[in-house]
Amino acid sequence: MGILYGHRCVLCGADFPVTTSRTLQLCPDCAAAVRREYRCNEVISIAGADGTIAPLYYRGTVRNAMKRFKFSSAAYCADWFAAQMAVALTSQLDDWQPDLITYMPIGFLHYRKRGYNQAELLAKLIAKPLSLPCEATLRKRWFVGKQSAQKDYAARQSNAKDAVLPKKGVNLTGKSVVLVDDIITTGATAAAAVKALREMGASRVYVLAATFTPRK
Numbered sequence: 001m002g003i004l005y006g007h008r009c010v011l012c013g014a015d016f017p018v019t020t021s022r023t024l025q026l027c028p029d030c031a032a033a034v035r036r037e038y039r040c041n042e043v044i045s046i047a048g049a050d051g052t053i054a055p056l057y058y059r060g061t062v063r064n065a066m067k068r069f070k071f072s073s074a075a076y077c078a079d080w081f082a083a084q085m086a087v088a089l090t091s092q093l094d095d096w097q098p099d100l101i102t103y104m105p106i107g108f109l110h111y112r113k114r115g116y117n118q119a120e121l122l123a124k125l126i127a128k129p130l131s132l133p134c135e136a137t138l139r140k141r142w143f144v145g146k147q148s149a150q151k152d153y154a155a156r157q158s159n160a161k162d163a164v165l166p167k168k169g170v171n172l173t174g175k176s177v178v179l180v181d182d183i184i185t186t187g188a189t190a191a192a193a194v195k196a197l198r199e200m201g202a203s204r205v206y207v208l209a210a211t212f213t214p215r216k
Ligand SMILES: [Zn+2]
Pocket: 009, 010, 011, 012, 013, 014, 026, 027, 028, 029, 030, 031
């Protein structure tokens, strides 16, 4: 069979030929690398959360793809990341029994610059095939987090504490909520979001991230 379609690899950006009409999003090298070194099965602990999973490690080509997705308007990466997350969530469905998918908010300035919230994009893609509602429940305090990349761990922890706040008028009483995020690093911001969701009445809060930064 001859080459029918060319695809661009989501992870490395290389064009690769395929011989079937099946949609392949990774080149063979990246597909092998994901199986070999990027799958995350670690138990991740976020303060206050009933459970946390992230299907991938934030490193190598996965990290590069996430950066493109986050900072270069490469929204096409969302499909692949969302698919990995949907598989992880599906494995937890019986246990988590989610009523609602929500997502980590981003600051207004980031939103204006990028035109989208990467966590919101992922959350919507995950919620749709599972027929779960996806709603905004949180807001970000606009002045926090701007320089967080430069701050050390302790500063980030205290900074994150009040960085994520409940959105007014949202009631989550008795609901099992899944919070979607792109990257878990220290977990401080996720913990702040979990706390806010609990304040809004959620009975259970789970965190589903695309990637987890491995501990050195
Ligand atoms: Zn590739």
